[in-house]
Amino acid sequence: xxxxxxxxxxxxxxxxxxxxxxxxxxxxxxxxxxxxxxxxxxxxxxxxxxxxxxxxxxxxxxxxxxxxxxxxxxxxxxxxxxxxxxxxxxxxxxxxxxxxxxxxxxxxxxxxxxxxxxxxxxxxxxxxxxxxxxxxxxxxxxxxxxxxxxxxxxxxxxxxxxxxxxxxxxxxxxxxxxxxxxxxxxxxxxxxxxxxxxxxxxxxxxxxxxxxxxxxxxxxxxxxxxxxxxxxxxxxxxxxxxxxxxxxxxxxxxxxxxxxxxxxxxxxxxxxxxxxxxxxxxxxxxxxxxxxxxxxxxxxxxxxxxxxxxxxxxxxxxxxxxxxxxxxxxxxxx
Amino acid sequence: xxxxxxxxxxxxxxxxxxxxxxxxxxxxxxxxxxxxxxxxxxxxxxxxxxxxxxxxxxxxxxxxxxxxxxxxxxxxxxxxxxxxxxxxxxxxxxxxxxxxxxxxxxxxxxxxxxxxxxxxxxxxxxxxxxxxxxxxxxxxxxxxxxxxxxxxxxxxxxxxxxxxxxxxxxxxxxxxxxxxxxxxxxxxxxxxxxxxxxxxxxxxxxxxxxxxxxxxxxxxxxxxxxxxxxxxxxxxxxxxxxxxxxxxxxxxxxxxxxxxxxxxxxxxxxxxxxxxxxxxxxxxxxxxxxxxxxxxxxxxxxxxxxxxxxxxxxxxxxxxxxxxxxxxxxxxxx
Numbered sequence: 001x002x003x004x005x006x007x008x009x010x011x012x013x014x015x016x017x018x019x020x021x022x023x024x025x026x027x028x029x030x031x032x033x034x035x036x037x038x039x040x041x042x043x044x045x046x047x048x049x050x051x052x053x054x055x056x057x058x059x060x061x062x063x064x065x066x067x068x069x070x071x072x073x074x075x076x077x078x079x080x081x082x083x084x085x086x087x088x089x090x091x092x093x094x095x096x097x098x099x100x101x102x103x104x105x106x107x108x109x110x111x112x113x114x115x116x117x118x119x120x121x122x123x124x125x126x127x128x129x130x131x132x133x134x135x136x137x138x139x140x141x142x143x144x145x146x147x148x149x150x151x152x153x154x155x156x157x158x159x160x161x162x163x164x165x166x167x168x169x170x171x172x173x174x175x176x177x178x179x180x181x182x183x184x185x186x187x188x189x190x191x192x193x194x195x196x197x198x199x200x201x202x203x204x205x206x207x208x209x210x211x212x213x214x215x216x217x218x219x220x221x222x223x224x225x226x227x228x229x230x231x232x233x234x235x236x237x238x239x240x241x242x243x244x245x246x247x248x249x250x251x252x253x254x255x256x257x258x259x260x261x262x263x264x265x266x267x268x269x270x271x272x273x274x275x276x277x278x279x280x281x282x283x284x285x286x287x288x289x290x291x292x293x294x295x296x297x298x299x300x301x302x303x304x305x306x307x308x309x310x311x312x313x314x315x316x317x318x319x320x321x322x323x324x325x326x327x328x329x330x331x332x333x334x
Numbered sequence: 335x336x337x338x339x340x341x342x343x344x345x346x347x348x349x350x351x352x353x354x355x356x357x358x359x360x361x362x363x364x365x366x367x368x369x370x371x372x373x374x375x376x377x378x379x380x381x382x383x384x385x386x387x388x389x390x391x392x393x394x395x396x397x398x399x400x401x402x403x404x405x406x407x408x409x410x411x412x413x414x415x416x417x418x419x420x421x422x423x424x425x426x427x428x429x430x431x432x433x434x435x436x437x438x439x440x441x442x443x444x445x446x447x448x449x450x451x452x453x454x455x456x457x458x459x460x461x462x463x464x465x466x467x468x469x470x471x472x473x474x475x476x477x478x479x480x481x482x483x484x485x486x487x488x489x490x491x492x493x494x495x496x497x498x499x500x501x502x503x504x505x506x507x508x509x510x511x512x513x514x515x516x517x518x519x520x521x522x523x524x525x526x527x528x529x530x531x532x533x534x535x536x537x538x539x540x541x542x543x544x545x546x547x548x549x550x551x552x553x554x555x556x557x558x559x560x561x562x563x564x565x566x567x568x569x570x571x572x573x574x575x576x577x578x579x580x581x582x583x584x585x586x587x588x589x590x591x592x593x594x595x596x597x598x599x600x601x602x603x604x605x606x607x608x609x610x611x612x613x614x615x616x617x618x619x620x621x622x623x624x625x626x627x628x629x630x631x632x633x634x635x636x637x638x639x640x641x642x643x644x645x646x647x648x649x650x651x652x653x654x655x656x657x658x659x660x661x662x663x664x665x666x667x668x
Contacts, residue, residue, distance in 0.1 A: 052405050061416050066395075071386050071653045078665060082395050086420035088666050263655050266662070275658045314650040319405045321597050324609045328600070331412060332422050 022187030029204065029213040032182035033098060033259065033309055036173040043152045047170030049145075049317045050163060056135050057128035059084055060329025064121070064167065068096035070314050073263025074174065079271030080235075084129035085331075091237050092271035095264045097312075098257055100172045102219030107253045107269045109222060110243045114168035119160060132160040138327055139163070144320030176260055176309025184306075192306055199303030202296055207288045217258035217307065224252045225269065228289040231282075235270035262305045276301045356521030363538065363547040366516035367432060367593065367643055370507040377486045381504030383479075383651045384497060390469050391462035393418055394663025398455070398501065402430035404648050407597025408508065413605030414569075418463035419665075425571050426605035429598045431646075432591055434506045436553030441587045441603050443556060444577045448502035453494060466494040472661055473497070478654030510594055510643025518640075526640055533637030536630055541622045551592035551641065558586045559603065562623040565616075569604035596639045610635045 050056065054063040067081040067089075068074050074097035076082075081089035091107055099105065105117035121127040122135055139145045139158050149158045152166065181200070183191035192200070203209055212218045222240045225231045231251070241249035253269050266272065267279040280300045284290040292300065322328075384390065388397040401415045401423075402408050408431035410416075415423035425441055433439065439451035455461040456469055473479045473492050483492045486500065515534070517525035526534070537543055546552045556574045559565045565585070574583035587603050600606065601613040614634045618624040626634065656662075 054403070054406075055411075059416065060412055061400075061410065069388070071650055072388075073655070076395065077389075077656070078394055078663060082393065082665055086665075265656065274662055277658065311652045316405055316648040316650055318645045321407070322411070322599065324611065328608055329412060331416055331420075 024187045025185045028185060029209045030181075030185065030217055031215045032185050033101075033175050033177045033179070033215050035177050036175050039169055039173060040152070042148070043166050043169045044173055045170075045317070046148045046152050047166035047168070048314070049148075049319055050167050051170050052317050053319055055138055055319075055322070055326075055329065056122050056130060057084065058130045058134075058329065059128075059331035061331055062128050064096075064118075067093040067121070067127075070096075070174070070312065073097060073260045073311075074099075075264045077265060079266050081127070083127040084125070087126045089126060091235070091269050092266065094256060095260060096171055096174055098175050098216050098259045099219075100168075100175070101214070101216040102254065102257070103221075104254060107237065107256075108240050108243050109254050114171050115161075115164045118164035118167040118171075134327070135163065136160060141323055141326040142320050143323060148320075174312050176311055179259070179307050179309035181303070181306040182309065193302060195299050196302040196306045199299035199301070200306075202292075202299055203303055206284070206290055206292075208283070208300075211255045211287075212258050218255040219257050221255055222249070222252045223255050223287075225286075226251060227287050229286045231268075231286055233268075233270045233272060235272070237269055239269070258304060258307055260308050260311075262308050276304055280304070358521045359519045362519060363543045364515075364519065364551055365549045366519050367435075367509050367511045367513070367549055369511050370509050373503055373507060374486070376482070377500050377503045378507055379504075379651070380482045380486050381500035381502070382648070383482075383653055384501050385504050386651050387653055389472055389653075389656070389660075389663065390456050390464060391418065392464045392468075392663065393462075393665035395665055396462050398430075398452075401427040401455070401461075404430075404508070404646065407431060407594045407645075408433075409598045411599060413600050415461070417461040418459070421460045423460060425569070425603050426600065428590060429594060430505055430508055432509050432550050432593045433553075434502075434509070435548070435550040436588065436591065437555075438588060441571065441590075442574050442577050443588050448505050449495075449498045452498035452501040452505075468661070469497065470494060475657055475660040476654050477657060482654075508646050510645055513593070513641050513643035515637070515640040516643065527636060529633050530636040530640045533633035533635070534640075536626075536633055537637055540618070540624055540626075542617070542634075545589045545621075546592050552589040553591050555589055556583070556586045557589050557621075559620070560585060561621050563620045565602075565620055567602075567604045567606060569606070571603055573603070592638060592641055594642050594645075596642050610638055614638070 051064040054060050054066070056063065062084065067076045069076055074095035076093050078093070080091055081093045083089055094107065100114055103109070105111040105114060106120070111117040111120060119132065122130050123132055136158055139149070146156065146158065149162060150156055153162050180191045180196070184197075211221060211223050214220050225239070238250055240252040241247060243249075261267075261276065265276075266274045267276075273279045273282060277297055280292060280297050284292045385398040388394050388400070390397065396418065401410045403410055408429035410427050412427070414425060415427045417423055428441065434448055437443070439445040439448060440454070445451040445454060453466065456464050457466055470492055473483070480490065480492065483496060484490055487496050514525045514530070518531075545555060545557050548554050559573070572584055574586040575581060577583075595601075595610065599610075600608045601610075607613045607616060611631055614626060614631050618626045
């Protein structure tokens with residue numbers, strides 16, 4: 001038996017040798033999305049429940065997944081999001097997918113990490129319109145949540161730090177490895193079409209990659225929107241200057257990831273642009289002073305579509321029911 | 335080998351014999367939830383996508399799952415639902431779980447089956463606020479949907495009949511077998527606590543079971559809400575008379591299922607009651623003229639909680655992206 005298996009392994013090695021071993025692309029400004037770390041399964045499961053739980057909103061209707069919908073690229077595919085009482089959000093919801101690879105969170109980077117970010121929408125009166133105190137009181141009234149928090153954090157008391165820590169732990173596994181482009185980076189020469197490969201070359205040579213680089217093709221710097229020509233928008237967002245107070249940072253935004261960009265329309269911080277074709281055209285002109293031909297544009301779009309990775313397989317959580325003591329949502333109240 | 339397995343089977347049979355074989359409860363007015371039929375996997379998968387797709391609403395924000403949330407017992411746990419532009423719905427959203435076992439759909443039974451029901455909310459201006467024509471045009475603009483419909487229905491043209499047929503096929507597998515009470519019905523004497531068993535006896539002897547019977551403990555008849563005493567509510571719903579035009583049917587509603595009732599708070603057609611304790615008390619007084627003691631009430635509540643079945647395990651669908659030609663949602667437009 002041992003001999004037979006050794007012979008098989010030898011045959012396999014020879015076959016692979018003949019077909020050509022995989023030679024990874026080196027010295028590229030983009031690297032593959034790493035597989036998620038194992039993490040703490042109980043914490044991730046708790047974070048998943050919280051991510052999907054609409055009771056963290058005043059209305060009992062809006063959960064993290066409402067605007068970062070894992071069925072639609074971790075975004076809501078709306079120009080700007082819908083918040084409590086149908087309020088129109090000020091800015092386009094960034095995708096939650098691969099967001100752990102960003103240097104900071106929100107378009108203006110006002111949150112340093114996912115933990116800090118996760119507390120924002122819950123208490124934002126335009127979004128989930130709850131408070132951290134009400135969220136904690138609500139969770140503490142649900143026996144199964146109390147048990148789960150105790151199992152994960154070892155204390156009977158639930159804190160907002162634990163809530164955001166668990167949500168962040170779940171979000172950290174929301175990565176999308178093995179996009180066709182990543183398979184190509186890892187050495188699979190058949191993973192990209194000639195058109196997409198030409199698009200990638202153009203993406204590099206014409207300068208897109210100066211900002212959209214690293215594993216997330218973005219998320220590593222703040223850049224001014226409208227470098228060469230100003231960007232025309234009705235959206236009042238000022239970008240990074242809202243955080244730094246520096247006038248020089250006006251209209252500077254965190255460079256968005258291009259991972260799964262085929263799924264995360266509409267584009268730009270104001271969500272004003274519906275198609276990749278239009279987005280590439282605008283980016284070329286405004287950021288690079290370059291007018292891409294129709295053929296060049298199509299090549300870059302083909303490359304961008306090769307960035308759609310394997311979406312996380314999420315089993316919908318079954319949320320623990322409220323108890324008789326749980327405060328009820330007030331979607332229509334003051 | 336054959337002999338060895340036969341010996342094992344014999345040992346197993348003897349062991350079961352010693353432990354006492356399962357003797358199913360017979361002649362009970364409630365029967366176990368049947369396991370779902372296999373169905374057509376491709377059609378069910380397509381229906382699942384449609385069920386979760388918010389693009390079937392005008393806003394691009396509301397899907398079937400918004401009000402029939404499979405994380406929360408197939409309901410939204412709101413008194414009345416939130417529709418397009420945060421409109422307040424007229425009535426409590428019934429659970430989608432086990433809804434295929436009902437004789438008709440909606441509280442007033444105006445839809446004969448799930449196919450007929452599924453078309454309602456899409457075109458209801460207070461709910462998803464779309465039209466069937468717009469929904470079809472939208473789906474037809476998404477190449478992956480066109481392929482899936484063609485695979486399932488064999489034609490390149492998408493129709494609203496196919497859309498509702500696929501959604502209904504998905505809903506038909508949303509059943510919740512193996513609740514503790516069902517295990518008891520099947521003969522597992524240890525599945526129910528003494529309290530729950532006493533609650534079931536009281537449920538039968540005091541008359542609840544006259545309306546809440548069959549596999550779904552409801553869904554088989556229309557009954558007047560407030561038989562002995564009138565039910566006080568601000569909700570203007572008239573119930574069955576809206577369908578029949580008969581004054582005798584005023585305030586007559588489809589008897590709701592009690593399956594998973596622990597998860598589907600708040601209760602009654604107006605969603606005015608938050609706890610099972612209160613619901614049992616009101617039902618006893620208004621429908622049966624009976625004032626349950628605190629102990630009796632707790633017994634019935636324990637029985638009702640034994641009706642929570644195995645929730646369907648749903649892998650969140652990944653929705654096919656819109657194309658450049660797909661009409662965009664208008665959440666804030668006229």
